[in-house]
Amino acid sequence: xxxxxxxxxxxxxxxxxxxxxxxxxxxxxxxxxxxxxxxxxxxxxxxxxxxxxxxxxxxxxxxxxxxxxxxxxxxxxxxxxxxxxxxxxxxxxxxxxxxxxxxxxxxxxxxxxxxxxxxxxxxxxxxxxxxxxxxxxxxxxxxxxxxxxxxxxxxxxxxxxxxxxxxxxxxxxxxxxxxxxxxxxxxxxxxxxxxxxxxxxxxxxxxxxxxxxxxxxxxxxxxxxxxxxxxxxxxxxxxxxxxxxxxxxxxxxxxxxxxxxxxxxxxxxxxxxxxxx
Amino acid sequence: xxxxxxxxxxxxxxxxxxxxxxxxxxxxxxxxxxxxxxxxxxxxxxxxxxxxxxxxxxxxxxxxxxxxxxxxxxxxxxxxxxxxxxxxxxxxxxxxxxxxxxxxxxxxxxxxxxxxxxxxxxxxxxxxxxxxxxxxxxxxxxxxxxxxxxxxxxxxxxxxxxxxxxxxxxxxxxxxxxxxxxxxxxxxxxxxxxxxxxxxxxxxxxxxxxxxxxxxxxxxxxxxxxxxxxxxxxxxxxxxxxxxxxxxxxxxxxxxx
Numbered sequence: 001x002x003x004x005x006x007x008x009x010x011x012x013x014x015x016x017x018x019x020x021x022x023x024x025x026x027x028x029x030x031x032x033x034x035x036x037x038x039x040x041x042x043x044x045x046x047x048x049x050x051x052x053x054x055x056x057x058x059x060x061x062x063x064x065x066x067x068x069x070x071x072x073x074x075x076x077x078x079x080x081x082x083x084x085x086x087x088x089x090x091x092x093x094x095x096x097x098x099x100x101x102x103x104x105x106x107x108x109x110x111x112x113x114x115x116x117x118x119x120x121x122x123x124x125x126x127x128x129x130x131x132x133x134x135x136x137x138x139x140x141x142x143x144x145x146x147x148x149x150x151x152x153x154x155x156x157x158x159x160x161x162x163x164x165x166x167x168x169x170x171x172x173x174x175x176x177x178x179x180x181x182x183x184x185x186x187x188x189x190x191x192x193x194x195x196x197x198x199x200x201x202x203x204x205x206x207x208x209x210x211x212x213x214x215x216x217x218x219x220x221x222x223x224x225x226x227x228x229x230x231x232x233x234x235x236x237x238x239x240x241x242x243x244x245x246x247x248x249x250x251x252x253x254x255x256x257x258x259x260x261x262x263x264x265x266x267x268x269x270x271x272x273x274x275x276x277x
Numbered sequence: 278x279x280x281x282x283x284x285x286x287x288x289x290x291x292x293x294x295x296x297x298x299x300x301x302x303x304x305x306x307x308x309x310x311x312x313x314x315x316x317x318x319x320x321x322x323x324x325x326x327x328x329x330x331x332x333x334x335x336x337x338x339x340x341x342x343x344x345x346x347x348x349x350x351x352x353x354x355x356x357x358x359x360x361x362x363x364x365x366x367x368x369x370x371x372x373x374x375x376x377x378x379x380x381x382x383x384x385x386x387x388x389x390x391x392x393x394x395x396x397x398x399x400x401x402x403x404x405x406x407x408x409x410x411x412x413x414x415x416x417x418x419x420x421x422x423x424x425x426x427x428x429x430x431x432x433x434x435x436x437x438x439x440x441x442x443x444x445x446x447x448x449x450x451x452x453x454x455x456x457x458x459x460x461x462x463x464x465x466x467x468x469x470x471x472x473x474x475x476x477x478x479x480x481x482x483x484x485x486x487x488x489x490x491x492x493x494x495x496x497x498x499x500x501x502x503x504x505x506x507x508x509x510x511x512x513x514x515x516x517x518x519x520x521x522x523x524x525x526x527x528x529x530x531x532x533x534x
Contacts, residue, residue, distance in 0.1 A: 044413050045331060047366035057319045061412060063366025084374060089360065090337040090408045092320050097360055097408075099375075140365040140374065142410065144335060145318045 013217045017203040025207060025214070027056075032208040032254045034262065039156065039269050041164050049165025049188075053157040056211055057147030062139060062157035066167045066188070068128065068179060069136040079126020080136040083112035083158060085143070092146040106238065110196070111141065111154045113234035114225035118194035121162060125189035128172050128179055135167065137188070148212040151223045155196040156266065163190050163270040187274055193266055194233055195259040196225040199251055201241055206250055208258060224251050226259045292449045292461055299461070305454040306500055308444070313424075313511055315432045315519045323433025327425035330458055331415035336425035338433040340405035355400035359388035359407040361422055367414045383419050390423050390443070390472040390482035396436040405435060416459035417445040423472045423482065424508055431516055439474040440512050441481055442505040446471065446497040448489060453497045455504040469494070471501045475509040478502070
């Protein structure tokens with residue numbers, strides 16, 4: 001939950017936007033450059049899958065737990081996938097504990113959409129007994145340090161955690177409907193790798209992967225998630241500012257170039273567990 | 278999970294191996310491997326990461342800072358608040374993200390184990406917030422949380438009388454043993470989580486469940502204090518290491534100037 005409002009000085013705002021006029025950023029990055037991305041794969045042994053992502057000064061941990069349960073009644077032939085986020089008060093002096101607020105829910109839902117709509121997890125392969133028993137995957141993202149752009153850090157963490165997840169194999173007795181959990185492990189069925197790219201719009205200028213200082217002065221935010229085919233599987237405009245058709249064009253063009261290296265990184269990180277994808 | 282038969286390896290008959298050591302190869306007074314790190318987060322005023330056995334814990338301190346809502350402020354001292362939370366994926370079966378009664382109680386006892394070490398009267402009307410996030414739980418989380426939180430408080434520069442160290446002592450198959458692992462905690466006969474201000478040698482947390490004779494209880498306390506003192510050495514070393522580095526960095530910067 002986000003408490004007290006943060007105050008940004010007019011000087012800082014001016015500093016950031018006057019640099020942008022010259023195509024420069026406060027941390028010397030190019031306008032469309034991600035910060036350094038560091039990923040630790042499977043740091044949490046008790047989770048079926050997990051990943052810690054450090055994106056610049058932002059740090060998140062995602063964990064995947066997989067259970068067996070009933071499917072949703074409108075999708076009897078699909079497994080269940082739920083993404084949840086926690087902005088823990090550890091991460092920022094402005095986060096407070098309590099039930100998820102708007103910002104938290106938006107983060108969780110944008111990450112969820114990227115994974116769901118790209119069909120990252122092949123939910124149909126998670127069915128054990130159609131209409132009755134399916135695998136239920138929970139992806140929980142915990143923010144530990146907040147330095148802007150939680151969307152992309154969380155999306156990477158969620159993807160890597162899902163791809164690295166190992167779940168117990170099960171045996172289904174067709175007659176009795178009994179499910180036996182075996183001692184062997186298998187990977188989750190993954191059929192795509194979504195990558196999100198988040199932009200801040202500050203005084204009409206778009207920048208990729210905003211740090212906290214940039215986020216605080218942004219007028220609008222754009223998150224676009226792309227599939228490995230280069231299609232758009234999720235889009236979210238945020239903030240009270242406006243965006244133009246040209247902005248959307250720019251975002252699409254930048255994503256074409258910048259998403260693939262991130263996807264390659266995710267492939268590389270999970271190669272040991274999954275082999276080549 | 279209805280209708281699901283769990284076929285998992287049975288826990289072995291005994292919690293001791295044939296050579297008399299515990300399942301993980303430890304003696305009765307031996308701690309699990311412990312790793313500590315200080316200053317792991319940017320935003321928090323102080324932070325620490327502790328691995329104690331398979332426990333993985335992040336602690337962060339914010340403060341002394343202004344208190345909201347203001348009516349909670351204490352006229353003569355700082356209000357210490359503590360929140361202990363477990364990640365949904367920190368345990369075998371996914372935990373609900375909402376805090377349960379256990380987390381509420383542990384937040385309280387952790388706070389009460391830390392506050393005696395803090396000079397709270399230096400900061401009237403302010404708050405010192407301690408947040409503990411369990412990323413992975415493996416028995417004895419509250420004790421390892423106290424160890425981590427005390428490091429985070431020190432890292433935040435909060436004036437303290439002493440550090441605080443936590444360790445649990447328990448009883449497994451009639452024998453008193455320090456620092457129970459998850460399986461020993463679940464299958465053992467009792468558990469005594471305790472915390473110590475090590476230089477003052479005073480206890481700031483003491484709880485117990487299970488069955489102990491008065492002799493066993495006393496023995497457990499003595500073993501617990503000895504274990505806490507070992508952890509305290511590590512705590513002190515890691516703080517010295519961290520801050521001698523900081524001192525060097527500052528000296529280098531001054532030289533450059």
